[in-house]
Amino acid sequence: MxxxxMLAKLGVGNAHPGGYGATLEQLKHWPIAPGSRVLEVGCGTGRTACHLARNGCVVTALDFREDMLAKAVKRAAEEGVSVHFVQGDARRLPFAAHGFDVVFLESVTLFAGVYEPVKEYYRVLKSGGALYDREMMALNLPSPELLYxxxxxYGFDxxxxxxxxxxxxEQAGFREVLCWNPGKLSQKVGEDESLYPxxxxxxxxxxxxxxxxxxxxxxxxxxIEKYGDDLGYGLFVSKK
Ligand SMILES: C[S@@+](CC[C@H](N)C(=O)[O-])C[C@H]1O[C@@H](n2cnc3c(N)ncnc32)[C@H](O)[C@@H]1O
Structure with a gap:
């Protein structure tokens, strides 16, 4: 499998480095104004998308897996929040250019092949819009064994x-690019689930x-045990 x-079958709600706690911490530091048109790409089972909608954002949430989206739709209905869910591919986003104030991602771009999706995030953002992309990264040049x-x-290329x-x-055109709050993947694994069930x-x-x-x-x-100290993550923040 x-x-x-595996994530879809388990219905994991925060399958990204740092977990839900990191999402909440991020939104405290980098708040998104109510009323913002937010596109979450690779929303998985929709926990973050629902959180953003509950806090007043106008949320479109996309994933290419039907099983993830089915769970996300159920979650939004149970929470009574409105999210526009769309099945689609991050490499060919089914949206017009310049339509979103914010593009938001949590551990998706590496799965989607990096260069193509990053160009798409740029295309669908309005000028001045913000990109928040939480991704895994290598803390040093990765060994051939780790890459293998x-x-x-994960299927990472x-x-x-x-x-x-x-x-x-930067090469995709983004400006003011920075990496906020980088950490080691070995930190906090498991803790998050008990803090934020x-x-x-x-x-x-x-x-x-x-x-x-x-x-x-x-x-x-x-x-994680073997490479937890070689693998890190960070929130990449940038503007169009
Ligand atoms: C590691 S999970 C993270 C899910 C969610 N962001 C979270 O934090 O719980 C990666 C998600 O990206 C989705 N995904 C991977 N490649 C994709 C692509 N090319 N287009 C759209 N979604 C994709 C997967 O289906 C999965 O839901």
Whole structure:
């Protein structure tokens, strides 16, 4: 079972470095004004999209997995919030240019192939709009072994360092690019779930008895244990 299928089956609500706590901390430091038109790309099961909508944003949330979106739609209905969910690909966003005040992502761009989606974020943002993209990064130049394992588990074709990420956004046309609050992936793993339990999480019924799922979960934990100090993450903030 691949990593994204595992997340979808478990119905994980904050499948990004730092978890929900990091999202809340980010929004405190980088608030998004109520009424802003926000596009969340790769919304997964929609926990952040619902949070943004609850706080007054006009949210469009896109993901290419039907199973993730089904859980996101259910979550929004249960919470009674309005989010416009769309199935689509980050590499070819089904939106006109300049339509959003904010493009928001949490651990998606690496899965989507980096260069194509970053160009798309730029295209759909209005001039002066903000991009917030929380991504994993290599803390040093990644070893061939780490690159191999990141490809094998996550399907990543590359694992940029912080400097490389900054260049990727700048080359797509973004300005005032910075990396806010970088951290090590090994920090806080597990803690977040007990601090911010996700009451809207809806695991598939067969989850507990699916050996393939637990094998993938084990590979994930082994990866974090082995490379937790080589892998980091940060919030890349920039303007169009
Ligand atoms: C690691 S999960 C993060 C989900 C969510 N942002 C969160 O933090 O819980 C990556 C998400 O990106 C979505 N995704 C990956 N590649 C994509 C693409 N090319 N277009 C749209 N969504 C994509 C996956 O389906 C998945 O929901």
């Amino acid at each position: 691949d990593y994204l299928e 394992e990141a490809k094998d588990l 590359m694992l940029p360092t912080q400097q490389e990420w900054l260049r990727i956004f 996700d009451f809207g999480q809806t695991p598939d019924q067969d989850t507990l008895i699916n050996p393939e799922l637990w094998q993938t979960a084990l590979r994930y934990h082994q990866m």
